[in-house]
Amino acid sequence: MTANIRRLVLAGLGTALSACATKPAPPVELYSLGMSRAEYRDYKKAKADPCASSEPRWLADELTTVNGAMARFLRETEELSNLDAPGHARKLALLREATESLPPIMEVHRYTLNRLKDCGFRNTGAFPEIARRGRELLGEVEARFEEGPKALAAVALRDAQRQWQAEKPEREAAARRTWCPPNPQMGQTDLYYARQEVNGLKMWRFCDGHLVEQRADGEPVLIQPDGLTWRMRRRIKPQSYLDAARNYPPAEMDRLPTSLPTSGQGAAKKSSTPSGGPG
Structure with missing residues (x-):
């Protein structure tokens, strides 16, 4: 009788110690991204075992909601490289938000999925x-994050x-x-502004109203202002304007921005310095 009582006591102590060794499941935390909501538990932070401290159905629900949030993020940020895609600004805003908030949740999710391999119920349901x-x-989410800087x-x-297109008149006037x-x-060849258009057309403007134009596949052509008198025409030497245009530093022509600064701050720079008077 005494031996039986001793065995029962030892068995009870073993059960109690086992229960104490298993930490309770950490509290449920909420995560939101755009219109998505997910519930998860940070087992790594709590140093708890998801296999032993959580009900399998709870664990399945939590993992599913995080999967759902990531899947929705991927759907709502498709076509990042297509700047004309509907709602592109909204996609970029969601990408920025996710880049800041989603990686910690992904780390928690990755840890729980790795621990799931040790659960006895891993192959069930x-x-x-x-x-x-x-x-x-x-x-897939990590790959989408890599698309972000390019977009x-x-x-x-x-x-x-x-902005360059909209401000052309003001730059020329300035x-x-x-x-x-x-x-x-x-007749004085004071060249004050030069620009190369998107289609390759180059133009050089002079203070007396003359203009030299050169198409992408052509030669420079002098265009005279309207209303010139015979006396004015006598003072004009066409070759002088063509020479002034030809000698103007190409790097100082006003051109459409075609590249970004290497600093990666997102502000575009021009492929050349804007035109500003004699070179």
């Missing part, structure tokens, strides 16, 4: 598909190009105010 899909999504740079360049005298003399 939906767990095999949950684990497979989770590992797949982790790789952001492309948007910055497009915005800089639009150059004229800076480099031209109040009363330009006809």
Whole structure:
């Protein structure tokens, strides 16, 4: 009788010690990204075993919600490289948000999926598909993050190009105010502004109203202003304008921005310095 009581006491102590050794499941935490919501438990931070401290159905639900949040993020950030895709600005905003907030959740998810391999129920129910899909999504999200810098740079360049187009008249007017005298003399080849258009057309503007144009596949041509008198025409030497245009430093022509700074700050730079008066 005494031996039986001793065995029962020892068995009870073993059960109690085993229960104490298994830490309770950590509290449920909430994560939101855009319109997505996910519930998860940080077993790594709590130093808890997901196999022993969590109900399998709870664990399956938690892993599924995180998988769902990652899958929705991927769907809602498709076509990042297509700047004309519908809702592209919204996609970029979601990408920026996810880049900041999602990696820590992914680390928790990766840890739990790795620990799932040791669970006795790992091959039951939906767990095999949950684990497979989770590992797949982790790789796809990381790949999407790698697309982010290129997409952001492309948007910055497009915005800089639009700004360049919109501000052309003001840059030209500012150059004229800076480099031209109040009363330009006809026949004086004071070149104040030069620009190369997107289609390759080059133009050089002179203070007396003359313009030299050169198409991408042609030779420079002098265009005279309207209303010239016979006396004015006598002072004009066409070759002088063509020579001035030819000698203008190409690097100082006003051109569409075509590249981004190596600093990666997202602000576009011009492929050459904007035109500003005699070279």
